Amino acid sequence: MADVSLPNPFGSETADRDEDRAQIILITGLTLAVLFVAVVLLLNTVIYTENLATRGADAGGAEAIEFRDGAVDDLAGILHREHRNGSANVTESFGASAETYGRTVGDLRARDGVIAAVRPNLSTVEEGYFIAQNETDDGLRNMTAPGSNDADWTVAGNATRTRNYRLTVDPASLSDSTSGAFTVVADGRPGGTNETWSATLTRETDGDLTVTVETANGTTVETFASPPDENHTVDFTAGTVNGEPFDALVWAEWVQTDGDPYEPYDVRYENGDRARGTYHLVVDDRDDGANPDRPSRPYVDEAIYSVEVELLHRTPELTYRDVIRLAPGERDA
Amino acid sequence: MRDRSGGSDRAVSVTVGYVMTLAISTLLLSGLFVAGGSFVDTQRERAAQGELTVVGERIAADIGTVDRLVATAQSRENLTVDRPLTLPNRVSGTGYRIRIAANGTQGTIALESEQTDATVEVPFRTSEDVAVRNTTVDGGSLRISWESDAGPEGDGELVVSER
Numbered sequence A: 001m002a003d004v005s006l007p008n009p010f011g012s013e014t015a016d017r018d019e020d021r022a023q024i025i026l027i028t029g030l031t032l033a034v035l036f037v038a039v040v041l042l043l044n045t046v047i048y049t050e051n052l053a054t055r056g057a058d059a060g061g062a063e064a065i066e067f068r069d070g071a072v073d074d075l076a077g078i079l080h081r082e083h084r085n086g087s088a089n090v091t092e093s094f095g096a097s098a099e100t101y102g103r104t105v106g107d108l109r110a111r112d113g114v115i116a117a118v119r120p121n122l123s124t125v126e127e128g129y130f131i132a133q134n135e136t137d138d139g140l141r142n143m144t145a146p147g148s149n150d151a152d153w154t155v156a157g158n159a160t161r162t163r164n165y166r167l168t169v170d171p172a173s174l175s176d177s178t179s180g181a182f183t184v185v186a187d188g189r190p191g192g193t194n195e196t197w198s199a200t201l202t203r204e205t206d207g208d209l210t211v212t213v214e215t216a217n218g219t220t221v222e223t224f225a226s227p228p229d230e231n232h233t234v235d236f237t238a239g240t241v242n243g244e245p246f247d248a249l250v251w252a253e254w255v256q257t258d259g260d261p262y263e264p265y266d267v268r269y270e271n272g273d274r275a276r277g278t279y280h281l282v283v284d285d286r287d288d289g290a291n292p293d294r295p296s297r298p299y300v301d302e303a304i305y306s307v308e309v310e311l312l313h314r315t316p317e318l319t320y321r322d323v324i325r326l327a328p329g330e331r332d333a
Numbered sequence B: 001m002r003d004r005s006g007g008s009d010r011a012v013s014v015t016v017g018y019v020m021t022l023a024i025s026t027l028l029l030s031g032l033f034v035a036g037g038s039f040v041d042t043q044r045e046r047a048a049q050g051e052l053t054v055v056g057e058r059i060a061a062d063i064g065t066v067d068r069l070v071a072t073a074q075s076r077e078n079l080t081v082d083r084p085l086t087l088p089n090r091v092s093g094t095g096y097r098i099r100i101a102a103n104g105t106q107g108t109i110a111l112e113s114e115q116t117d118a119t120v121e122v123p124f125r126t127s128e129d130v131a132v133r134n135t136t137v138d139g140g141s142l143r144i145s146w147e148s149d150a151g152p153e154g155d156g157e158l159v160v161s162e163r
Helices: A013-020 A023-054 A061-085 A090-110 B012-071
Strands: A115-132 A153-159 A162-169 A182-188 A196-203 A209-215 A218-224 A232-235 A265-270 A276-283 A299-314 A319-326 B080-085 B096-103 B106-113 B119-125 B135-138 B142-147 B157-162
Touching (some): A023 B012, A061 A090, A061 A115, A061 A319, A061 B012, A090 A115, A115 A153, A153 A276, A162 A182, A196 A232, A209 A232, A276 A299, B012 B080, B012 B096, B012 B106, B012 B119, B012 B157, B135 B157
Antiparallel strands (some): A115 A299, A153 A265, A162 A232, A162 A276, A182 A196, A182 A265, A209 A218, A319 B080, B080 B142, B096 B106, B096 B135, B106 B119, B142 B157
8 A cells, every 4th residue: 555655745754644543443343344254153053953953853763663563473474374384393483484574674774774673582492382274175164172162162271361363154054143153252260360252142033243252350242343345353351342442342351360370261162063164273272282183173273472572773873672462363462 | 602713622623523423322222233133132031042942852752752762662671772963062052961850750851051141941741650860961972771770670771861
């Protein structure tokens, strides 16, 4: 600046004074500028954090739960299939199937960046028996005893727990009145609870199904409409009839105990000639064990009552590992 | 004034004007300065408040996630849940502390900035029987996990810790 200024005839003093002017404004301006830059930086960090609020807030807990529930459902299906197939060594074949399943799931999940593992712990297998109506060609058969065709007989003696007990009946075969009608009985042994639980299935005139549940605590009766395919399905352990919940239908209430010691009881059919249908159940114990002659009625095979499965679902955001006891279709406590 | 020609108080108005200009501009500018400074200060506190709210809510959300996994677990003894959480080390240029206090199924996450007066409390809820350890940690990345053998009765506890 000094170079382009005109020379001052009075010396350089006044020029210096000119250059010194407006210093306060300059300094304040500069300081304010710095302040505003600070504000901008501050607001910038606010934007960053607000951004953080919306970015990846979900840790993926829902995926882990979905993975667990899916694996439990799938393994329950595998278990049921192994029972149906009548594998020679059910524990071994279930282990092999579960391993294949685990590998497939692991591969599939790996594509989404998830480390997933499903490992059944075969040393925790609680053995049991799978009992099913040995179906005839048309699928349904009388609920009578194998061989002798006795109407009143014991399906499983000395059982202490039952799971996945599902029964399908043709309404046309059922009795109209409760006397002499087909009844499923859980009979506590004298050494056990010594109580009796029963569910009687009768037919209404329009084909609807009436279920009479008799427990140590009283009797409950409820009627259920026919499903489209007309056969009624009663899930004793899930407490549903044709998929509708029936609160009073709690399998072997007061007969089966929920914790150790598990008290023994018999699962019996009464008036088995007054119902045609199929059924299947898994019990943890049975008097005669499995029948090596498979074509007998009912079909009884060695089964897995329960098994523990280790599950792992791991992402960079969340590690989830749990051990699940797999015993599909146990009654709700 | 005219009588006293050649007196020493001639041309005083220039000086007075100059001084007054200086004084008034100094006054004005220092006013601006003070206002700007307090503006920055207010913004700083509000920024800290906002950031702490966000951080607190993220922690609450993740406590909720872990709680849900624990509550739906069949057995809690064999359960492992580990949620690493990346959070800023500083808000508005200062560090902060996170205090987690739970009582039964309800609790609060209190976040305090170390220098500004900003304090934020974020409430959270957990499921029945899911205990949360009361703790104070420094702000920054955290780990929210389920410790199955911890807790007052040894039946597991949800723990927030630094990582």
